[in-house]
Amino acid sequence: MTVRATIYSIFRGRKLATFGALWLCVIAIAAIGAQFIAPFDPLEIDPIARLTEPGLPYLFGTDHFGRDTFSRAVYGARMALIIGFGSVIVALVCGGLIGLLSAYFSTLGHFLMRIIDVLMAFPALLLALVLMTLLERSVLNTVIVIGIVYATTTARIFFGMTLKLKNEVFIDAARCSGASHSSILFKHILPNLWSPLLVQASFIFAFAQLQAAALDFLGLGLPPEVASWGNMLAEEKIYITRAPWLLMFPGALIILSVFSMNLVGDAMRDSIDPRFKNDIAGV
Amino acid sequence: MADQPLLEVKNLSTHFKTKSSASFTARTVVKAVDDISFHINPGEVLSLVGESGCGKTTVGRTLTKLTQHSIGKALFRGQDILPMSQAQFRPLRREIQMIFQDPFASLNPRLTIQQTLAEPLFIHKLVSSRDAAIQHIKEILEKVGLDASIMKRHPHEFSGGQRQRIGIARVMIVQPQLVIADEAVSALDVSIQAQVLNLIKQLQRDNGISMLFISHDLGVVRHISDRVAVMYQGKIVETANKHDIFDNPQHSYTKKLLAAIPKVPTYQGALSHAT
Amino acid sequence: MQCGTALILGLKTILQVCSVALLELDNLNIAVASKDKLLPVVHDCSLSLAEHETLGIVGESGCGKSLTALAIMGLLEGSQVKITSGSIVFDGQNLLEMKPSRRRLIMGDRMAMIFQEPMTSLNPVYRIGDQIIEVIRQHRRISNQGAKQRALELLELVKIPQPEDRINSFPHQLSGGQRQRVMIAIAMACDPALLIADEPTTALDVTVQKEVLDLMLDLQQRTGTSIILISHDLGVIAETCNEVAVMYRGRIIEKARTRQLFSHMAHPYTRGLLASIPSVVTDTDWLEAIPGRVPTIDEQLSGCAFHPRCAHTKTSCSQTEPPLIEVQEHHAVRCHFAGEI
Ligand SMILES: Nc1ncnc2c1ncn2[C@@H]1O[C@H](COP(=O)(O)OP(=O)(O)OP(=O)(O)O)[C@@H](O)[C@H]1O
Ligand SMILES: Nc1ncnc2c1ncn2[C@@H]1O[C@H](COP(=O)(O)OP(=O)(O)OP(=O)(O)O)[C@@H](O)[C@H]1O
Ligand SMILES: [Mg+2]
Ligand SMILES: [Mg+2]
Numbered sequence: 001m002t003v004r005a006t007i008y009s010i011f012r013g014r015k016l017a018t019f020g021a022l023w024l025c026v027i028a029i030a031a032i033g034a035q036f037i038a039p040f041d042p043l044e045i046d047p048i049a050r051l052t053e054p055g056l057p058y059l060f061g062t063d064h065f066g067r068d069t070f071s072r073a074v075y076g077a078r079m080a081l082i083i084g085f086g087s088v089i090v091a092l093v094c095g096g097l098i099g100l101l102s103a104y105f106s107t108l109g110h111f112l113m114r115i116i117d118v119l120m121a122f123p124a125l126l127l128a129l130v131l132m133t134l135l136e137r138s139v140l141n142t143v144i145v146i147g148i149v150y151a152t153t154t155a156r157i158f159f160g161m162t163l164k165l166k167n168e169v170f171i172d173a174a175r176c177s178g179a180s181h182s183s184i185l186f187k188h189i190l191p192n193l194w195s196p197l198l199v200q201a202s203f204i205f206a207f208a209q210l211q212a213a214a215l216d217f218l219g220l221g222l223p224p225e226v227a228s229w230g231n232m233l234a235e236e237k238i239y240i241t242r243a244p245w246l247l248m249f250p251g252a253l254i255i256l257s258v259f260s261m262n263l264v265g266d267a268m269r270d271s272i273d274p275r276f277k278n279d280i281a282g283v
Numbered sequence: 284m285a286d287q288p289l290l291e292v293k294n295l296s297t298h299f300k301t302k303s304s305a306s307f308t309a310r311t312v313v314k315a316v317d318d319i320s321f322h323i324n325p326g327e328v329l330s331l332v333g334e335s336g337c338g339k340t341t342v343g344r345t346l347t348k349l350t351q352h353s354i355g356k357a358l359f360r361g362q363d364i365l366p367m368s369q370a371q372f373r374p375l376r377r378e379i380q381m382i383f384q385d386p387f388a389s390l391n392p393r394l395t396i397q398q399t400l401a402e403p404l405f406i407h408k409l410v411s412s413r414d415a416a417i418q419h420i421k422e423i424l425e426k427v428g429l430d431a432s433i434m435k436r437h438p439h440e441f442s443g444g445q446r447q448r449i450g451i452a453r454v455m456i457v458q459p460q461l462v463i464a465d466e467a468v469s470a471l472d473v474s475i476q477a478q479v480l481n482l483i484k485q486l487q488r489d490n491g492i493s494m495l496f497i498s499h500d501l502g503v504v505r506h507i508s509d510r511v512a513v514m515y516q517g518k519i520v521e522t523a524n525k526h527d528i529f530d531n532p533q534h535s536y537t538k539k540l541l542a543a544i545p546k547v548p549t550y551q552g553a554l555s556h557a558t
Numbered sequence: 559m560q561c562g563t564a565l566i567l568g569l570k571t572i573l574q575v576c577s578v579a580l581l582e583l584d585n586l587n588i589a590v591a592s593k594d595k596l597l598p599v600v601h602d603c604s605l606s607l608a609e610h611e612t613l614g615i616v617g618e619s620g621c622g623k624s625l626t627a628l629a630i631m632g633l634l635e636g637s638q639v640k641i642t643s644g645s646i647v648f649d650g651q652n653l654l655e656m657k658p659s660r661r662r663l664i665m666g667d668r669m670a671m672i673f674q675e676p677m678t679s680l681n682p683v684y685r686i687g688d689q690i691i692e693v694i695r696q697h698r699r700i701s702n703q704g705a706k707q708r709a710l711e712l713l714e715l716v717k718i719p720q721p722e723d724r725i726n727s728f729p730h731q732l733s734g735g736q737r738q739r740v741m742i743a744i745a746m747a748c749d750p751a752l753l754i755a756d757e758p759t760t761a762l763d764v765t766v767q768k769e770v771l772d773l774m775l776d777l778q779q780r781t782g783t784s785i786i787l788i789s790h791d792l793g794v795i796a797e798t799c800n801e802v803a804v805m806y807r808g809r810i811i812e813k814a815r816t817r818q819l820f821s822h823m824a825h826p827y828t829r830g831l832l833a834s835i836p837s838v839v840t841d842t843d844w845l846e847a848i849p850g851r852v853p854t855i856d857e858q859l860s861g862c863a864f865h866p867r868c869a870h871t872k873t874s875c876s877q878t879e880p881p882l883i884e885v886q887e888h889h890a891v892r893c894h895f896a897g898e899i
Binding site: 168170172175176 | 390
């Protein structure tokens with residue numbers, strides 16, 4: 001199937017999902033062209049213009065340091081994409097491999113999946129907090145920690161799907177042709193998991209945003225100087241009565257983005273291979 | 284050497300341990316195949332018949348080492364294949380091939396026909412270049428009655444009969460000695476089934492292939508085999524020349540099986556059921 | 559007294575003569591809605607079934623056998639499959655013009671159906687007894703005790719050993735053959751006038767198949783139910799049916815009494831089908847297979863549906879579709895050259 005046909009089959013007749021996809025495009029453009037779009041330096045402090053109300057030239061107003069909220073929001077989009085893509089890669093590579101190998105080699109699976117079970121017993125946020133306290137605050141560490149948290153669910157899902165695929169007749173046929181383990185795993189099983197993989201990625205992307213925002217808010221996520229939506233919420237929370245726009249804009253951005261990603265994820269899930277529809281229940 | 288059987292199975296048993304529904308710890312043993320012996324001579328077709336669940340598929344899967352947990356011996360050209368590791372067995376996979384029942388499930392939906400057929404060629408190093416592989420694939424496709432132009436297509440674009448031809452091509456392309464066909468035509472429509480049966484019989488004769496033909500359809504079995512082994516609850520109850528089985532069955536289960544087959548009247552034959 | 563009996567007998571004969579046909583399909587057309595057009599899947603299907611008769615419908619996978627059966631049962635409601643024209647007359651009433659609520663009263667009561675898969679057509683979470691009782695109480699005003707009594711009788715009728723114990727079993731505790739017997743018991747619960755069996759034995763072993771088919775014929779002897787038996791196995795049809803309809807690509811291409819059909823097959827497809835089956839009684843070295851493959855429903859074909867695979871094709875075959883014509887009494891064939899080849 002061509003890319004175009006795939007996209008058409010995902011979004012055809014799904015208005016909300018199309019809206020979600022468009023919103024994500026806006027975020028992506030903001031993230032990529034942040035230095036051209038943002039009218040001010042997001043870190044530039046202007047003590048005179050502290051807590052200005054939204055208007056011109058400060059579209060979203062300014063914070064208590066006098067930094068332009070709009071510019072910070074635009075750079076926040078960049079951070080959102082970095083966190084999203086980073087955690088997706090970590091989660092899919094680690095979780096996907098663990099799930100795939102555990103299902104295929106059952107002895108290894110007994111061992112690895114028990115560890116995954118233990119990790120999954122912790123609520124996601126608690127696990128992230130524990131891991132973050134062990135590491136120092138940085139973009140890379142945040143990405144790794146969120147990635148690991150979602151690697152557990154990813155591993156579970158891939159474990160189930162690989163178990164199912166492993167018993168398909170065409171895998172037996174490949175074994176009868178003399179195919180090696182790696183050839184079976186990566187040539188016969190993995191390509192059949194591409195579409196569920198994409199759907200899973202979209203859900204992780206969305207939940208990573210919430211997770212990152214929560215960590216920032218609790219002061220354990222990205223370093224405070226980084227312009228991210230979560231940090232904006234965390235820093236300005238005491239001004240909620242005096243300058244509510246400081247919380248409204250980043251809050252709305254987080255909600256809208258997570259919602260959009262979930263909509264796109266749902267649409268993708270509904271249009272994929274019916275065999276796996278019930279396996280992917282989100283993260 | 285000439286009259287040595289190609290495959291000789293001695294006291295083969297395959298038992299599965301399954302969780303019992305009675306309690307969490309209790310395990311029951313399913314004796315899917317229980318102490319069976321048979322042999323297949325070079326160029327001969329042995330059919331394995333019997334009711335559903337009697338262990339036919341398990342025999343086939345044990346001989347292709349898709350199922351472990353077996354005891355006994357299976358001598359392929361005098362060499363016991365059962366204790367071999369998968370790596371030791373890999374070179375022999377070229378010679379022992381399997382045709383599967385379900386033509387819709389036995390081809391990887393993501394691979395093109397060319398990729399599917401080229402895989403065994405490269406694994407067993409039968410060709411050195413891509414061009415040689417394509418040449419081979421063209422030849423085999425012609426042999427199974429398919430056009431060479433289909434190479435770039437995916438399995439979902441084909442009908443059941445065509446897919447089964449592709450499955451047969453994948454088996455024949457490595458020039459095997461022994462083919463295990465597990466209900467190879469059961470999933471096909473009658474008119475297509477006849478085409479595929481003709482094809483299998485022709486390829487088997489032309490290449491002098493030995494075959495273990497697993498089936499529950501006794502008409503098909505009579506058509507294709509030289510000898511027949513009747514299985515019942517994991518055991519072989521009768522093995523004989525096909526004429527002896529059909530015209531002079533000895534075991535009571537064989538008799539019952541033969542009596543149960545609905546007979547298609549021929550033009551001359553009388554109807555068994557009064558209308 | 560004698561006079562009364564004679565009168566009743568006389569009335570019965572008259573009634574029988576009047577209602578020879580229990581079921582009559584007239585030019586039934588069924589189409590599947592796909593994307594933006596209707597794909598016809600069953601064409602001009604005309605059948606009639608008399609009381610106490612067994613009609614076999616035989617044909618290859620996808621030729622429309624099940625759809626015809628589902629149309630008779632009224633189970634196409636709400637799916638993307640639509641009846642586009644024709645009529646289904648059952649007991650003198652046109653089912654297609656009947657209100658759905660009235661039709662539901664007939665389903666399961668006057669007509670019943672057995673499906674192919676004995677594994678999936680019983681609900682796994684209910685005891686088989688409860689499933690039988692439910693059907694009985696849907697159609698009969700009867701106490702729970704009475705229904706249970708009837709369920710026991712039915713299980714006995716379908717020869718399930720120890721029905722008092724088995725009535726409390728769950729479906730997974732029964733073998734495939736036993737499950738299919740329970741399905742028959744459910745279908746027979748209200749003494750239907752018409753029983754439609756859609757490949758009732760395809761999933762079963764030959765030995766079990768024989769038991770199930772014998773059971774169905776035995777029940778027919780006792781209750782006088784008419785049966786439509788759908789199968790792709792000519793052998794099954796030959797051994798159980800009085801009448802046969804052969805379908806190919808949504809059309810009935812040959813229809814005859816069983817004896818007639820097997821003594822003189824007129825359509826090249828029917829002959830090809832018979833020649834394709836390897837015999838268990840004689841040795842065959844080579845099978846006369848029909849060349850080509852079964853066309854899919856969305857392939858456009860003009861003229862006779864079978865002409866691309868037929869050995870006797872002439873130019874007119876690809877131009878006009880042959881009508882179903884009677885070559886003998888009770889023997890109709892859809893072929894331009896039925897008499898000649
Ligand atoms: N992997 C397994 N684990 C446990 N039991 C198994 C397994 N595979 C097969 N069995 C059991 O072994 C028995 C024989 O099964 P097998 O599939 O060999 O029968 P078969 O003769 O091929 O039947 P069919 O005609 O239905 O294909 C059955 O009772 C089955 O339930
Ligand atoms: N719900 C449906 N939606 C779309 N197409 C359908 C549907 N049901 C049946 N069809 C199509 O209608 C055609 C006839 O189907 P039907 O189920 O009647 O075949 P059949 O003769 O019973 O075959 P089989 O022997 O495989 O049961 C098939 O080509 C099938 O693909
Ligand atoms: Mg089997
Ligand atoms: Mg059907």
